[in-house]
Amino acid sequence: MRNELAALDVHPLRQELYRELHSRPFQVIPTEARITHIAVLTSPEQRARQFLHLQKLHRLMGEPWPEREVSCYEHSLGDLQIRREVHTEFTTYTFINLAKSDTAPFADTGLSLLPEGWLSELEGTVVAAFHIEVRPSSEDVRSELAFMRRHFEGMRLVGSSPLEGAARILGSFQLHSDDFGRFMVLNHKMSNSQLGRLVQRLMEIETYRLMSLLALPLARELTPALNDMDQTMSELTQALADNESLNEQELLAKLTNIAARIEAFRARSTFRFTATRAYYRLVLTRLDELRENEVSGHLTFSEFMTRRLTPAVKTCESVGERLEDLSRRVDRASEMIRTRADLAIQSQNQQLLSSMDRRSRIQLMMQHTVEGFSVVAISYYLISLLKLGMDALDESGIGFNKPLVLGITIPLVMTLVFVGVRRIHHRFIRMARHQ
Template identity: 55%
Template sequence: MNNEVLQNISQGMRFHPLREAFYEEMHSRPFQVIPSPARVTHLAILCDDTQRQEQFEHLKTLFTAFGVTPPEHDEVCIQYELGGLRVRREKHLEFTTYTFINFDVPADSDPFDVTGVAALPHAWLQSMPGEVITAFHLSVEASDSDDDVMLPRVKQFFEGMRLVGSSPQQGDARVWTTLRLHSDGFGRFLICNKRMSDSQLGRLAQRIMEIETYRLMALISLPLARECAPHLGAMDRQLAELTQHLSERDVINEKEVLSELTFIAARVEDYRAKTTFRFTATQAYHELVLQRLVELREDEVSGHLTVTEFLTRRLTPAVRTCQSVGERLEDMSKRIDRVSDMMRTRVELSIQAQNQQLLASMDRRSKIQLMMQHTVEGLSVAAISYYAVGLIKIMMEAAHDSGLHFNKNLALGIAVPVVISSVWLATRKIHKHFLKLAKEQREADLADEQVSKEVKK
């Protein structure tokens, strides 16, 4: 099947709009090819979005200074050859990295006499937007010397500092460093190449640059953790005292306790807001460092600590400190929630007790009102009967005067008990009607309360 047929098949298919971008993402940061000898300088610069755009504009001025047409669009990774200098810029989430590789290495020069930024204008480098977090020189040298011959010479290049060295990739190279800043304000790495190709050297150098960059990025949160730890201790003791106070006393000043609890909760949430992202980033950077260290496949050289041994011994405790502070913040937040639930329970119980007292008081008042109502009802029956009998008497007199003959006194005497009985029965009927309505309302309230309790459970 020829290519034309294959293209026709693919043109008839529906592809995801980001499919090509996903493919390109895997190749957005290609490994470099570095020959030996070479001089490399690596910078990692913290920046925000505004400074990142300023850095791109600043980079274009470097192209102009070398007489090269600058790039028009900013990309994740930019790499250009400026004569004997290779410039590579990569954008990351929190920082931007610059790698300068100088291929014009004078013969018989020491590894750090000439650096990757030696050909750069000093004013351009000093005006770089952002804060430099990582800055080190990496020198690549070809060497066939044995370790016993190489080691005394290597020590001279690191200003007498204690060396950390290893033999990565089954002994195809030697890596030396001190993981310290030197007199020029830069760190130093030396790769002595024995049998590695230029591509292998590029991958090795890339891993070293990433290890050093991610190591320092992981440590950014350590001062923050050390700053938070004493305050967390004080708040922890305050919360413990508050909990003990709640457990030992039945009567407390709920307003005062809630005020203290709210203050502690606000401070904890403030620390969480300041540290959560930083501690999470530290964990991610630490994992990247450990992964790159595994990829180095180091062996020990001449009894020196390897880079892996040194970093795992020094970096891991710092990362665990940040992790422990983060976990302590989460634990305090949960404890505060539990104490808050306890306080809400106490407040609800207190409100229920007050409601019971109020209901009992209302019940007593209702009984008094009922007794008064019965008294008033008796008086009302007498009053209504009195006026009713008076009306009947007037009607009887009118009937007698119109010619109807009957004994007015006897008729009036018979009417009195009938009227009183009728008024009393009518009053009782009305009273029973209202009592029935009140009973139905009370039963409905009890049913609603029972449903509410079941929902809460």
């Protein structure tokens, strides 16, 4: 077949975009299966070593191992199906035991076929770990519920009939004596593909539920410090409102300290709180996809999550909102203090300018006084020079009335000197105004 796109400019990510929608396909699970799902928080270094650990599992079981890591890896090792999914901050492992077994529920699990000691070498921090027992249902609903309850160690159960009664699910959302959670799925009329989708949603609900709750201890840890900072901010703001005489530098130092603590808290919590909101939305989406019907005497999964998970998520959201609110309040208080400081500086500048203006007037008056003395001094020296010239003319035999001429010259010289000094003074004033 001819490729009509060969001559066109095709985006380099086009194939990857197509593959993305199919990168995590639903599993196909038969009615009798024992499943174990584990989610571990991982760093990039641990993730690389986890892939080597996955290759080791294949070698131990005599199977060819994967050469390249992918976001979702799935493979069958005899009666054991393994699935590894890499997410943003955690990695999940799903082990499906398809071997025939007559044992009681949860006696055999998805881990039963793993080589001894392999799981203990898995790197990362375990967040979610639970078993899912998938079995065919019976016609008697009462005996079916009684059978299911016997295998949850007397714990209070949550259950529902998803997809309009096509199956029945019970779970405790608690850790049992083996340190794993437990869910039991009884299939009424679902195909293997439908059952695989149901189990996948169930695993995602429990995993995302636990991931969303990771922020709750952090929110509880930050709350007392936020209460203290909130009280301090109220006192500082009230002092500003009462217009008390405050030390602006000391006040700004307190606000800077609060702002630094808030930024440190935000650095610790922003990602965690944002992730909590994202995981919570995923939980709600998966619950809607279950389309649950109520099982008599039990809360449905949606009712349980609404009653228990939603308040925890709202607590985390409220702490995040308080951090943002405190940050804005610190900014506004700092702005008010800076405004007070600017007004104080303007007042000081105005007083300084008034003082400089008074000094300038005094200097001007002193300058006028000095100008008068300078006119007399200059005139005195000029007249002395004229007198020396007259004496020289008189000694050379030129006759004239020296006292008369000197008397007439004195006012003329003083007048000329005064006019010259004033002209120089006005010239400098014009230069200053021009600049």
